[in-house]
Amino acid sequence: MLKYEEIAQKIEQTIVDKKLEQGKKLPVLEHLMTEFQASKSTVMKAVSLLEKKGLIYQVRGSGIFVRKQKREGYIRFTNQGFSGELRRFNITAKVLELDIRKPTEEVAENLNIDLTDDVYYVKRVRYISGQTLCLEESYYNKSIVTYLNHEIVQGSIFDYISEGLGQKIGFSDMYMHINKLKREEAELLELNEGDPKLFVETIFYLNNAQPFDYSKVTYNFEQSQFFFQSTGYSL
Known part of the structure; x- marks a missing residue:
């Protein structure tokens, strides 16, 4: 597993474990870079992967937010x-x-x-x-x-x-x-x-x-x- 995939997996697990709801703001890129000891490009690739999976969305100038999750059982x-x-x-x-x-x-x-x-x-x-x-x-x-x-x-x-x-x-x-x-x-x-x-x-x-x-x-x-x-x- 590549570094950015590992980071994406950990962020996804945090969203699931903490049952974060739509609109919950995630830490900024700089914080994620420090937390995961990774470069900006690596963290951005992880964020992009999560966005493609429909788990988060980004608002320019505001940050990264959790996206509404699927209904239970789907x-x-x-x-x-x-x-x-x-x-x-x-x-x-x-x-x-x-x-x-x-x-x-x-x-x-x-x-x-x-x-x-x-x-x-x-x-x-x-x-x-x-x-x-x-x-x-x-x-x-x-x-x-x-x-x-x-x-x-x-x-x-x-x-x-x-x-x-x-x-x-x-x-x-x-x-x-x-x-x-x-x-x-x-x-x-x-x-x-x-x-x-x-x-x-x-x-x-x-x-x-x-x-x-x-x-x-x-x-x-x-x-x-x-x-x-x-x-x-x-x-």
Whole structure:
């Protein structure tokens, strides 16, 4: 973890632990520089990271302030899905399939790879507090995500990619629609065939705009409460 990421994590933890409300002013940059023994540029990068995550906002000439947090029980979606957010919940996973295969045309197009390239295929059910949350099918470009095993995919694959493989995760494209559960989906999510589902397709990119993960996720409608937060507007 880089210095600015460590600082951002500590500030975020302070916000959470002290239950700071919207509008609460945080210490000025100079104070943060002294507290964390860091340069101004490093602290500013930490502040920028927190701002992108929707945890704070800055007012020129006034300071840094806490932003209103999500409602209790809601999961925040970010450009990295919700893997970081899930640390607040009791999350487990059951791995159904893990193998190396050739991509379909759909997968190859979304990952910008050839049909002869290899991908890791991961299929798993994720649980939140013992209840089914979602059914995931993910395809990882093996030239980027060079190794996966059952132990890794039972946890946070994104943590492994960023910390274990040293890759810099950038942004994502997300597509959503509402449909009805098919028989297999219903069985795995412990619901009834024909029940509603939220279906999300996401393409995740490294910070150099290279796609590395194409995921298709079917959510249990009974557990799916999500929170989206913009980080500003540009004209």
